[in-house]
Amino acid sequence: MDDHDLYPIGDAARRSGLSVSAVRFYADTGLIPPTALNEAGHRMYDIQAIARLELVRTLRELDTDLDEIRRLLDGGTTLHDLLTTHLEIVERQERTLRARRAVLRTLIKQGGTTAQADLMHKLVSMTDEERERTIDDFWNDVGQDLDVPEGFVDRLRAMRPVLPADPTAAQLEAWIELADLVSDPAFRDAVRTYLRDTYSPPEARLLATEPFQEFMHVSGATLMEELLAAQRAGQSPRSPGVQQAVIRFMEAAAGLSGTPLTPELRDRMADGYRQVPGLLRQIADEDAASGRPVYDSTHGRYLSLVALINGTPAEADHDPIPYAWIADAMRATS
Structure with a gap:
């Protein structure tokens, strides 16, 4: 694979792990435009664009919104800062899930009522x-x-x-x-x-x-x-x-x-x-x-x-x- 090689949208989708429609969507929104158009007007992608598509797929799997991804790709933030922020979000979500698990386990043990469930959620929150x-x-x-x-x-x-x-x-x-x-x-x-x-x-x-x-x-x-x-x-x-x-x-x-x-x-x-x-x-x-x-x-x-x-x-x-x-x-x- 040469850095100057160009790949049609199907190959770009396969290499990045995205669907063709997703690659097309990111192009239409200006997030990752194609590197070039061939003589037939079809979108072509080089290896750098495919790498960016892979990064977008990873970040979307982490529930990163498109505005944050755009700021990263435009140089408005660094990948380290973005990942640090999302690690904090994931850790907060993990703590919340642990709290919910504790509430559910306690309610199951005690045969709790709806009112008790609401109270326990407030306590752990x-x-x-x-x-x-x-x-x-x-x-x-x-x-x-x-x-x-x-x-x-x-x-x-x-x-x-x-x-x-x-x-x-x-x-x-x-x-x-x-x-x-x-x-x-x-x-x-x-x-x-x-x-x-x-x-x-x-x-x-x-x-x-x-x-x-x-x-x-x-x-x-x-x-x-x-x-x-x-x-x-x-x-x-x-x-x-x-x-x-x-x-x-x-x-x-x-x-x-x-x-x-x-x-x-x-x-x-x-x-x-x-x-x-x-x-x-x-x-x-x-x-x-x-x-x-x-x-x-x-x-x-x-x-x-x-x-x-x-x-x-x-x-x-x-x-x-x-x-x-x-x-x-x-x-x-x-």
Whole structure:
């Protein structure tokens, strides 16, 4: 094939993958005129014109409109800019299709109604600002007149969902459920009741203070993870490294109440850790019997959905805490 060879419209159509009528249409609209006319007045195309026809076919398959193609062929834009723009369009369409898939899957699972379908479509179509406002409204309502230490609700609202730009179907389904829950007055009341019952009593208010929360979720969590790593590695609770780590943990815990780590306090901590599994079972049984809102169906459900949306491990995904092993480590300190 020579660059100066000319081909009749049928050959140009075959080489470009277009129909003859399409090649004729692009010529008639002035988009890609024939290179020349032969003696019989038939349209002839050189290899450059055929290459342009191939490009037009590709762009049309990407739903590029004719005005954009014309600007490209006339030099008003570059192929890179045009393709970049269309990649953004395709990615937005993909996100929309993912959202629709999540809505359809959720509706099928729930046997949803037309009204629910409309609601779910609105939920997944929210802007980032609208999502932020939805979560803020939830915590503003839950925290209103809640008798807990100052700053506690603000620390709770800091754990919030951030739907990624390219969410999975599971993340979208979690957002649909969460957005539906936080907009439900009954769920808001249940979360408020759980937080009030758990953190408002005088004997429990320490749990909601900033030092205790910082210890539980930051410094203490880091120290606890050090202990768990040692336990997973098969280290003895009496090994030097474990002993150093558990002493740091107990000193930090004792510091919450401003008391030194004495042998008596160490023994009480060890006894407490050994008793935790039984206490947890007792609390779970009492909660189930009371009929009151409980963690797993209130704040715990909120946190598990946030973890799924954010792609972070939920509490249930962590290894169980070896309370007896930690108690042995505490007892062994001198």
